[in-house]
Structures are given as structure tokens and as C-alpha cells.
Amino acid sequence: MHLRGGIALIKKSMFSYMASRGFFWTLTFGWMMLPLIYMFVWIVAAGEGAISGFTKQDFITYYVFLIFINQLTYPTSHWTVGDQINAGTFSVWLLRPLPPIYEAISTDIAVKVVCLPFVFLFLIVVSLFFKFKLTIDATLVWLFILSLIMAQVLRFMVAYTLAIFALFVEKIHALLRTNDTLIFLLAGQVIPTVLLPDLIKGVSNFLPYRYMLGFPIELILGKLNSNQIITGLALQCIWIVVVILINRVIWKKGIKSYTAVGG
């Protein structure tokens, strides 16, 4: 593990983000907009009643957590990785004496560190405005932290693995966008996964997307029984292992066919 290099890359990315003010603010608040819109939609839809057991208050709690967890787990670097490979500038990363994944991880850590204070500020304002209330079972907090870390690793690894497909194909954006759309639909962004129609809910329970976002939220909100929690954590583990293995295979094959275009 090359900690010195990693920390230097994190600092570099942080300085970079802060240098482009427009991009920084758009990035910071842009991510919160969509979940906020869905929160408003579901608040209106629920009215004074409930939708499959979700009351107006439940939706507020759910989406406040979603904004927070989405911000923590959303990877940004896969777009850059794909672009760098397709443009041939990835060569610069390959010539360094540390694996290219360091650059991607560092960029993601940097953007989170930089954005997090604003996310907290934003969430405090929203919580006060909507009179946010929550009672959390103390034992769930530890399981939540564990599931959150795994969600983060899984979401990053899936995105990074798809990005390195660029080693084989000349354009990667469509694939990355499909991934984002599937997360949007199946990870609990547009609607909590427990409220999905049975068939789709069944599918989403086995695909990795729910475990990148929706699962930790459902867990901390006490919507899952102990069986569901254990199954969920196990599936997160399994998916992480599977994705890492796929990543290794793609990397080994892809790097052989990398053509380092340009120059």
C-alpha cells in the first residue's frame, strides 16, 4: 500500500476541485437536487395517509438519509477513468509507480471530503424545515456503518470496473449511463425498493444496486427484520467479491489490448 502517494493524490484532487469554483458548487448541490425532488413528489403522494406503510414522515426521513448516503457512495471518478482511457491520457497514470486505481479512489475521497460540510449544512436546514424526527436503535448503528462501508466499496468497484471496459471499446459513456440509470431505478432513488412492484422488487433484491444505496437506508430506518439484514449484508459481501474478481479479469485482458492512442 502506497499511502504517501495516495494522500498526495487526494490533496491534489481537493485543490483541483476548489480551483474551479463553478464546477465545485454545481457538483456539491447538483447531486442533492434529484432526491429532493422525489422527496417532494412522495410527500405530496402520501398526503396525510400512507403508501404501503410509508407515511409522509417516513419519506422525509428516507430521503434525508438518501441524500446523505448517495453523496457518500456516489463515485465520480469512473467518468474520468473512461475518458482518460479513450483519450490515451491514461498512459500517464500507467507510467506511475502506483496502480491507476489510486487515482480513482483518491479523486472520490477528495470530492467527498470537500462536499461533506455542505451536505451536513443542507441536511440540517432540510431537517429543521420538515421537522425531521428519528429514533434509532443503537445496535443498528454499527450494522448501518458496516453496510454503508460495503455499499461504498460495491458502488465504486462496479463503476470502476465498467469504466475500465474502455480498454476494449472506443466509447464508454453509454455503459456508464446505463449503470447510473439502473442505480436510479433499482437502488431506491426514485422510490424506496420496498415499495417497488413485487417482480421488480424480487429482481432488485438479487442485483447489486439495492446494496449500494437503498439497503443501508432501510436498515437504519428499522424497516428490515434480522433475517433481511443478515441476507443483505451477506449479499453485499458476495457482490463485492464477485465484482473484484470480474475487475481483475477485465484489467488483465484489457491492459493487453490497451492501445495508448495518440502521440
Place this chain on the structure above:
Amino acid sequence: MNSEIIVENLEKIYRVPVRDSGLIASLKSLFKPIYSDTVAVSKISFQIGKGEVVGFIGPNGAGKTTTLKMLSGLLHPTSGRVEVAGFTPFERKVEYLKKISMIMGNKTQLSWDITVLDSLYVIKEIYQVSDEDFKQRLDELVGLLEIEELLPKMARNLSLGERAKCEITAALLYQPQILFLDEPTLGMDVSVQLKLRNFFKEYNQKYNTTIIITSHYMADIESLCSRVILINKGNLVYDGALEELASQISPFKIIKIAAAEDSNPDNYAKILNCIDGERSIINQRENNYSIRVHKKDIAKFTASLIESIPLVDLTVVDAPIEAVIDQIYREGVKQCI
């Protein structure tokens, strides 16, 4: 020779999609793409010793950069053996990557949105350079390349020449043993080119760094390289000294004369009449003429010229290297020799 770089039967074949023009062909290619193999480098072999400065020359698409990329480890060869400093480059071992540096004219190591000094700090940390070494090397490079005032600037705000100097500083901060330079002076003005050439020359002498350079500017190659490797259509066609190549290929010299102002307008014909051998006037501007003459006829021709035409100046020079190289690119080495 203690070889630092060993290349044996190195080959790189790219698989590239091809198709006919038109809508139907492009639809077909969606379902059944057709590929064709392009040989970028074809079974080349050479060895380079420690501290040598070698120029890779050849026309566009000859395979120079592909060879360089295989030597640096960016590309996997299709077949053959390549060993650099005792390592197989494409395995990209950390110890290997710390020994090499590659400067590509069109790619940057510097981060666009942070200051040059911050970028250099990142490189220091990645290559685990100690504070003491960093300070000493930075001071040396900043002095040699005169970039003191560029350090607090963002890389995006630098001119091409300024960026190249900072790029070189970044590439040499960890004192690599082998330097791959791919078109390092591309697009730069004459003074920057000259400065960089002098810098690389000094650096090579001081640290005995092995340097491999590709450049289309023959002045780069002439001033830096004791040896050139000429690659054409993926094949190695010449490996040796540049002067040797030039004298083998071009047995001509150029005689430049300035005739007296009031001289006869029939000078042109007179010059040609001075000798029966192989000669031609390659340039004429007012009373100034450049004449290409075979080396063996120089003495006879010069004497005859002085007798027949009143002259104010006469110089004999070698044929410009660009003209020689152009001849090789067009006609191939074997045909030329």
C-alpha cells in the same frame, strides 16, 4: 557493451476495424465487424548501452512511438523479447517504473488546475523522494530550466514552451535512469528548442542517463544523438551514426556562390558548363546560387568556377540532413545506398 536495453524480434500488430464506405457497410459492421491486422513494428532487434543517447527516426506512422511505448511498458508486444534495465517493461513493476520517465509532447504529467509546485509535490510523494533530494533536485532543475516564476502558476495558464520546461522538471525530479522522449520539442520556438537540447545534453553527461528520443526535428537528433535507429514501415532499416547514414546516402556537397553584381546574365549556363559530372543548381536568388555537386568533383568544379565567373563569395557545405532524410523516407535506405 553493457546493454541497458535489449530488444529481440520485437513485434506489434494492431487489430483495427475496417469497413467499406456507405450506410449498408456501416450497418453490417454493427453486427459483424471486420478486422484487419496492421503491423506497426515488425521483428526489430537492437541493443542500447547505459548512458547512450539514441534517436529513433522515421516518417509518420513508421512505428517509432509504438516501439517507445513497448519499451516504457505502456504496450504489450505481440511477440519478441524486450528487456529494459533488467525488467520486462509491460509487467510494470514498481521498481521499473521508478527507473524510467517518459515525456510525451502531447500528454501532461502536470495537473491542470493546481500550481506547478503543487504538481511537483505530488510527484515527489508518488516517487517517494526524500525532502532533501527533492529540494536539491528542484533547485538544480529550476536553475537550469529557468522556471522559478512559473512554479506558483497553474499549469493551464502556461505557454507551450513553459509547460514543456515544467514537464521536464516533473519527469526528472526522481532522477530516472532511462528517459524516453517522444517529440519533446514539438511545436516549440527555436530558442526553447535550443535550450531544451542543451539541457538534455548536459543532463546526459552529468548523470549518464540513457536517453531515447523520437523527433521530426533533425536538429534535435543531430545535436543530441550519437546514434540513430531508422524505422520505416515497422522495419529497422538503419542502426548507426547519423553522419555515416548521411554520407552513405548523400555523396553530394552544396557549393554556395555569390557572383559579382555586374556579372554576366548568362551565369546560369556558365556554371553548368564548368563541369561534366553530376551537378544541379538547387537554388538561385539574384546573384546567389546553391549548386549540388558530387564530392569527388568538388576541387575541379570550384577551380573551374573561379576561372569562369567573377565571385564575391564561395562556401562548400554538407547537404542539409533534412534533404538526406527526406530522400530516405521517399526512396528507402537500400535504394538510396
